[in-house]
Amino acid sequence: MHFPFLGRRRARPTVRDFEGIGELLADCGVLRSQALREGVRLDDSAGSLEQLDQVLPRWRGDEEVLPWLGSDAGLYLGTVIVRTVAGAAWHLRPDGQPVVRLASGREFDVVEVGHAWAADGVPELSQLYAEVAEE
Numbered sequence: 001m002h003f004p005f006l007g008r009r010r011a012r013p014t015v016r017d018f019e020g021i022g023e024l025l026a027d028c029g030v031l032r033s034q035a036l037r038e039g040v041r042l043d044d045s046a047g048s049l050e051q052l053d054q055v056l057p058r059w060r061g062d063e064e065v066l067p068w069l070g071s072d073a074g075l076y077l078g079t080v081i082v083r084t085v086a087g088a089a090w091h092l093r094p095d096g097q098p099v100v101r102l103a104s105g106r107e108f109d110v111v112e113v114g115h116a117w118a119a120d121g122v123p124e125l126s127q128l129y130a131e132v133a134e135e
Contacts, residue, residue, distance in 0.1 A: 031072035049126040074114020
């Protein structure tokens, strides 16, 4: 049956500006603020990931900050990977979750990794970066 007043189905919105999304994801305000308080400058390098791994995790007792910091840590890890590993790029899964896709097609849910790092310190951000950079 055809009901003309219902109109046509809308096409799923697609994201075409991955560079613009990358800039938004790189903001990581909570993490940058926390790192600055600890004397760590986040310059989007692998070395800054090592410095973050060495920061005393004072945030673990703060249930309000922990999820935000975890998301930011994952997005920062993804930013470093995208900016320094050849062929790595941001992609959005159908559920809207940003992931990093390598040239090989392998995907990393960096936000999930960031939450684990913020809560437990494992895996270390620099360790995961090293594994990704080797591929």
